[in-house]
Amino acid sequence: MYNNELKSLGNVEVKEFMLSKDGYNLIGFLGKGTHYNWLSLPQLCISVELSDFHDDFWNTEQLASSLDDFVLIDLLICTIHDLDHLFGKVKQDCFDGKNFITTREYTFWLECECESLSRQLIQFENDLFPSKMTQEDLDDDRLHYYIYSREQYGTDAF
Structure with missing residues (x-):
């Protein structure tokens, strides 16, 4: 019999991203752990260990061992640099209207803003025009304002 032990090695941060071109979407995950960093592209069945996010030479070699497309490799290296500043932040820092972790979180932020x-x-x-409106009327008005706010962001945001 084998003796198995499952042990947590530390907290891992993961950022989900999507690269889009000509109607094609490539979804990836960039992870930063206590002991290693990694990049995963599930659609291509690829996962590679990375060095420091700024070590372009090593990371390019790692990606080149799994990918043949040098344009995609360069794009992924640029994506790693773009996402690097999001690591190590608390979640609240990413909801300031400028930095978002995923599309879902951006959409959630817009919903909360509306x-x-x-x-x-x-x-x-x-406060300006006190009225004798019922709570139901106030809720109706709030719903209309909510819908109006969503329209201001555009339908493509949701």
């Missing part, structure tokens, strides 16, 4: 703006507009209106 929700918050709709509540603020209703409160502002009520």
Whole structure:
């Protein structure tokens, strides 16, 4: 019999990204762990260990051992550099309207912004023009403001 032991080696941060060109999307995951860094491209069945994110020579060699397309390799090296600044931040830092980890988190941030703006507009209106509206009427108005806020971001954002 084999003796097995499962042990956590530390916290791993992972950033999901998508590269798009000519209608094709390539989804990847960039990970930074305590003991190693890695890049995974599930659609291509590739996962490689990386050095420091700024070690272009080593990382290019690692990618070239699994990929034949040098344009894609260069693009992935640039992507690694672009995502490097997101590691080591607390999640709150990434929801400032400028830095987002994934498309889902960006969409969630937009949804929260629309929700918050709709509540603020209703409160502002009520403060300026006090009325005898019921809670149901206020909720209806908030919903209309919410829909209006979403339209301001454009339908492609959601």
